[in-house]
Amino acid sequence: MGRHSRKGAEAKGRDTGAAVGDGERGTPRSGSGGGRRRRDSAAPPSGEGHTPFRDVPHTRGGHPEQREPGGGWGTGPQPRYDGGQGPEGAARDAYTRQAVARQLSAQQAAQRAAERRAPGPGGQRTGGVPLIPGPRREFVDAFDTKPSRPAPPAGSEGDGVPPGPDEAALDGDRDGRAGRGRTFTGIAAAAVTTVLAVVVAGQVAQDSGGSVVPQAAGVDREDAEDASRSVERATPQVPQPQVKPMSYAEKMAKAYPLAPDLEATGSFEAVPGLAKAPGKGQKYKYRIDVEKGLGLDAGLFAEAVQKTLNDDRSWAHDGAMTFERISSGEPAFVITLASPGTTGVWCEKSGLDTTEDNVSCDSAATDRVMINAYRWAQGASTFGPDKLLAYRQMLINHEVGHRLGHNHVSCGTPGALAPVMQQQTKTLEIEGIKCRPNPWVYPGS
Structure with a gap:
């Protein structure tokens, strides 16, 4: 998810000496490092608040944990990591716990929102709110217009129940993070739909001899043709001018x-x-x-x-x-x-x-x-x-x-x-x- 570590020219084969354990981050353990290069101890800290490459403990996957602005890890400058020793290590542990708590809270909110949207027995939402199929968000976001929630059908359970605060917050957060991506996705989907409609219309016109004739529902084609045949219609009688007979x-x-x-x-x-x-x-x-x-x-x-x-x-x-x-x-x-x-x-x-x-x-x-x-x-x-x-x-x-x-x-x-x-x-x-x-x-x- 995060950025990869920049590779220095002089840091080769140095072990960190400590790594995050399986149970919780910040617990030192012995063992060899992931074999990754790290910066020299004299390297200045990153301008974005991230910890320098020096003395950063490695995870089991071999990548250092780097917390970026936005997402479940929070925003703002990151404290330096000194291997869990001293005031800086304590601050890091507190920050980590807060980040984990925020991530769990976001995951719980997402789970609750998913439970509300998941159809229960009879095609209704859990939590008393009916699930009404609406337009795909990609199509709506493609035109930069926030879709309004479709009203539930009359007589169903949960008529008039507004969305919960967690769901509204989650929708807003999701809109803020993925607006641009959904915009391009919606534009592409709309273009594909338009092309398919043109292709289908052309095929129908070709099959029908170049013209599409609408036909009323419930009327057979033979009946419509029979009704238009002039042989079954009464020939209109044109009144002939009456000539008065001569006396x-x-x-x-x-x-x-x-x-x-x-x-x-x-x-x-x-x-x-x-x-x-x-x-x-x-x-x-x-x-x-x-x-x-x-x-x-x-x-x-x-x-x-x-x-x-x-x-x-x-x-x-x-x-x-x-x-x-x-x-x-x-x-x-x-x-x-x-x-x-x-x-x-x-x-x-x-x-x-x-x-x-x-x-x-x-x-x-x-x-x-x-x-x-x-x-x-x-x-x-x-x-x-x-x-x-x-x-x-x-x-x-x-x-x-x-x-x-x-x-x-x-x-x-x-x-x-x-x-x-x-x-x-x-x-x-x-x-x-x-x-x-x-x-x-x-x-x-």
Whole structure:
């Protein structure tokens, strides 16, 4: 523990003549020395209060006892040793006894502290103070912060029992002696812990493909994956903007594309369904045929015919007659919507030429009233594009009027409404008299 003796150049092979016995230091005994060199008798005393090398009795181990400041041997200057003879020897013996007493006291205090820290039955300290595991002192001392004693768990024996005075004194003494050593030890331990944490984190990231995904406790991985699968989730329904359907009037006021020289298939198809006659007058049953390949709304055409003929401003005025649409059986006539080419073919059967002005006709030699699909889709310049509804109503009333036996009539009053039987598709001015367009038989009703 202490310093080794310095070796002189002249002290060789001299025996001390006395040594400390086995029972107690300071008791002379005879025997040869340890063979160690010692200083010359003229060597001055050490500046630190230690006894000179001369006349120092040797221990059995061969090393002289040298008491250093601090530790169990005490501090301060040391008295000279003169082999146990005279006043100096008595002083040495008294000092030795005091040092031994101090060492025993420190050892007893350390033993008591160890007994307090030693866990008894049930994991508790002896002496009534529970043992609570806390942070290692090396880690705490590494940051020069004195650790506070962790509070014992609630309900255990010794709650609130402060540490004893001996234990506190021992802790303070231990802190004073080994603070620097523990500081370096704690720093090294913290560095090792940090390196291990980095290595473990890197290994985990490598095993998981470079990313660490936290997972809640108690949740299996398969369950978590199943919960995230989109196939088991309800597909969110995006609300589609609702388009308001067009009304009958809006459809009748709209133009539709159709070529003026179109000649379709020439074959017809009856519009299915039944539209009962609403009035009580003379009943006329009719059927509606639409040429295949026109691309026009056959249902709209059938609805327009039924509403127009049974309107009180039309031929059904004052209940004179009523019209009923059928799709089977024997009709009185067949209202046919056909392409310009097909219309010309059927009108020619009755000696009528519709190709010059691309108009419609009542083919009286047949059962068909031919409505030119081009005029139905595009209208006429006499009514203009903003009066397509009125033009279509006039077209139905005019051709069915021919089937009912009415001939062409001309306008006689300038600025008046043109008669429905006037050829309004061709012109509104006859012999210098210009009239206004009119779709109805009885427009003032």
